[in-house]
Amino acid sequence: MPDQLLYAMEVTLNGLMAGVLYALVALGFVLIFKASGIFNYAQGVLALFAALTLVGIQEGQVPFAHLINAITGGHLTHFGWQVPAVIAIVLTAGVMVLLAIVIEKLVLKHLVSQAPIILFMATIGLAYFLEGFGDVMWGSDIKTLDVGLPQGINDTIETTTANWFGYGFFIDNLDIVATVVAVLLVTALTLFSQFSKQGRALRAVADDHQAALSVGISLRFIWVLVWSIAGFVALVAGIMWGSKSGVQFSLSLIALKALPVLMLGGFTSIPGAIVGGLIIGVGEKLFEFSIGPMIGGATENWFAYVLALVFLVFRPQGLFGERIIERV
Amino acid sequence: MKKTLTAWVAAAITLTSAPAFADLVVPNLSYRTGAYAANGIPYADGFNDYFTLLNERDGGIGGEKVQSPECETAYNTEKGVECYESTKGTGALVYNPLSTGITYQLIPKMSADGITLYTPGYGRTSAANGKVFKWVFNFPANYWDGASVAIKYILDQEGGDIKGKTVALVYHNSAYGKEPIRTLEELAKKHGFTLKAIPVDHPGQEQKSQWLQIRREKPDYVLMWGWGVMNQVAIQEAVNIRYPMDHFIGVWWSGSENDVAPAGDKASGYKSLSFHGTGGAYPVYDDLKKYVVDTGKASGAGDQIGTMLYSRGMYAAMIISEAIRKAQEMTGKSDVNAAEVRDGFENLDLTEARLEELGLPNFAQPIKASCENHGGPGSAKVFQWDAAAKKWNEASDWISSDREVLDPLIAEDSAAYAKEAGIEESCK
Numbered sequence: 001m002p003d004q005l006l007y008a009m010e011v012t013l014n015g016l017m018a019g020v021l022y023a024l025v026a027l028g029f030v031l032i033f034k035a036s037g038i039f040n041y042a043q044g045v046l047a048l049f050a051a052l053t054l055v056g057i058q059e060g061q062v063p064f065a066h067l068i069n070a071i072t073g074g075h076l077t078h079f080g081w082q083v084p085a086v087i088a089i090v091l092t093a094g095v096m097v098l099l100a101i102v103i104e105k106l107v108l109k110h111l112v113s114q115a116p117i118i119l120f121m122a123t124i125g126l127a128y129f130l131e132g133f134g135d136v137m138w139g140s141d142i143k144t145l146d147v148g149l150p151q152g153i154n155d156t157i158e159t160t161t162a163n164w165f166g167y168g169f170f171i172d173n174l175d176i177v178a179t180v181v182a183v184l185l186v187t188a189l190t191l192f193s194q195f196s197k198q199g200r201a202l203r204a205v206a207d208d209h210q211a212a213l214s215v216g217i218s219l220r221f222i223w224v225l226v227w228s229i230a231g232f233v234a235l236v237a238g239i240m241w242g243s244k245s246g247v248q249f250s251l252s253l254i255a256l257k258a259l260p261v262l263m264l265g266g267f268t269s270i271p272g273a274i275v276g277g278l279i280i281g282v283g284e285k286l287f288e289f290s291i292g293p294m295i296g297g298a299t300e301n302w303f304a305y306v307l308a309l310v311f312l313v314f315r316p317q318g319l320f321g322e323r324i325i326e327r328v
Numbered sequence: 329m330k331k332t333l334t335a336w337v338a339a340a341i342t343l344t345s346a347p348a349f350a351d352l353v354v355p356n357l358s359y360r361t362g363a364y365a366a367n368g369i370p371y372a373d374g375f376n377d378y379f380t381l382l383n384e385r386d387g388g389i390g391g392e393k394v395q396s397p398e399c400e401t402a403y404n405t406e407k408g409v410e411c412y413e414s415t416k417g418t419g420a421l422v423y424n425p426l427s428t429g430i431t432y433q434l435i436p437k438m439s440a441d442g443i444t445l446y447t448p449g450y451g452r453t454s455a456a457n458g459k460v461f462k463w464v465f466n467f468p469a470n471y472w473d474g475a476s477v478a479i480k481y482i483l484d485q486e487g488g489d490i491k492g493k494t495v496a497l498v499y500h501n502s503a504y505g506k507e508p509i510r511t512l513e514e515l516a517k518k519h520g521f522t523l524k525a526i527p528v529d530h531p532g533q534e535q536k537s538q539w540l541q542i543r544r545e546k547p548d549y550v551l552m553w554g555w556g557v558m559n560q561v562a563i564q565e566a567v568n569i570r571y572p573m574d575h576f577i578g579v580w581w582s583g584s585e586n587d588v589a590p591a592g593d594k595a596s597g598y599k600s601l602s603f604h605g606t607g608g609a610y611p612v613y614d615d616l617k618k619y620v621v622d623t624g625k626a627s628g629a630g631d632q633i634g635t636m637l638y639s640r641g642m643y644a645a646m647i648i649s650e651a652i653r654k655a656q657e658m659t660g661k662s663d664v665n666a667a668e669v670r671d672g673f674e675n676l677d678l679t680e681a682r683l684e685e686l687g688l689p690n691f692a693q694p695i696k697a698s699c700e701n702h703g704g705p706g707s708a709k710v711f712q713w714d715a716a717a718k719k720w721n722e723a724s725d726w727i728s729s730d731r732e733v734l735d736p737l738i739a740e741d742s743a744a745y746a747k748e749a750g751i752e753e754s755c756k
Binding site: 007010011014018066069077131132135140141142144145151152153172241245246249251254257285288289292296297298300301 | 369528531624
């Protein structure tokens, strides 16, 4: 097989894996938009906050240590214990639920029936607040996130492909784990929304707020529920991205990777987020591989948006989005 | 009544925001927020703490206290320029914005305003030519020095011959990252190696394509001009593809403890340049601990002392303070102004003996500036990361840059700027 074809196959596989990581971020946006019509600008910061909290709990870090030390003149940093990864993840998920309750009580509750742009602006404020709050709570140094996920080249795939094609493919173990986790997450979300009472309530609210309220579904409860789930999805995304780069404030910028995925897949479809992620992942990687070297490289950031725009020309609602028809 | 109120408000603003006019003011354009905060914080802390040390231990410089009021730029060029505009009226003597993008914007402004711009190890490389860039200094080393030092080190590793070898440059796709390309192209011609430039877009969180390319093309060495998360991800990806870490060399902005920490033990062997020493063994740190950290006056938590970026921030403050001292010596007065401080920079003669007096023996190369030479010695050392000991070990002695290649490039680039800006090259 020609080398270029083998390389293209390797790039495609890696693009699919990268797409899964993008989809993980996009999922959080979709969940909240679907249930409440809010475009949650703070989703990237939620991933950052979740990852910061996870490392903080795992490392036994004293929250607000800098603030406490500044007031008391002390030198607190750590409690002196380490929390196992699984327990730390569970505790962090708990913190994300608490955060969802606080957001609902302090922000969303006061904005019921406001225009979507108002809610969007509120999430911008929330993003900046959470970024600063995370800084004060856990410090701004780069933290190593280690929850035991494997990283580095998968030897089995490399050896097998080397035997088949004479060229060993590179697939990152972390990307394989991310794919498995994404599949489990989407399956769980689908089962939850199809078969649980809360899931059906969530779908009812997504379909028609007024009708859902009229049959006794609590909008406030649904908002807490959906922000909790989005917080959990953010935690998963934070773990995957944070394992690569360490947990640091640039983690919130992963949201930028989700936007073209949402444009392409639609804001209201969970399968859309997955398929959109895969198309963007493969598209940008193949473009960089084939055209990038001719035009100076670094094409991925803008090409993802171009690809999404091309799809929008033909399907303005995205591949799987709901068509909105407004009649005068 | 209205006038009285205005006067009170003006007085209150003056008292709360502006430093006392008798003080020496060196604004600290720092970034403690945003994507690059993790690097900006230790640098800003080192910068502030050194001035605090001078104030607490020596009563300032020549009896004048130093103030370094901070302004947050978030590594954003527009905010950096706003910071400059809002602080230059406070009697500011010199600026060190820690951003090549901000530097490019400030060069014409500060040259017009008559305030010194000091950019150690970053900024516009050809500012080393003092005949054109009267108000800009970038000693002890610039990006082109870094590129040359890295290639000289590779030459040394390869027994003096790198003909036919391939060197990849993984760079931040910005003004900063693109700086070394011209020099590396010239060095490639001179030494017969192939240069492969591989850009990474801001912020650099996703670099799979770039590292797959490196895996396919197998360059003999990889150089990196990165900043922030780009560094951490690049080192992790290099580990993932099993690239030999001792053939991976970062410029000094890709060589902090922050950059290697996320990859853990596997980052061991990664190399980086630096134009100063690192580690907490220098005598100045005893004074810093005694007068600044233990008295609760440290800018940060005091846990960054001796790290690469803290040391660099402290080094920048030390150079500025020595230039101010020189200006005081030249004028015979302590309350020097911005123009006099510029003269102090231009006449700076920082010897090893002086470094030793300052508690920094063998920390950096001596600097002897002049009207022509605003770029300094242009030397750097190679350091190698030891993950087990969590420290940078010296992997080379001081390596000087290739003046034969660099001087004509600097002359050419600065001449182009002079023409564009209508500046006549002069040292009168």
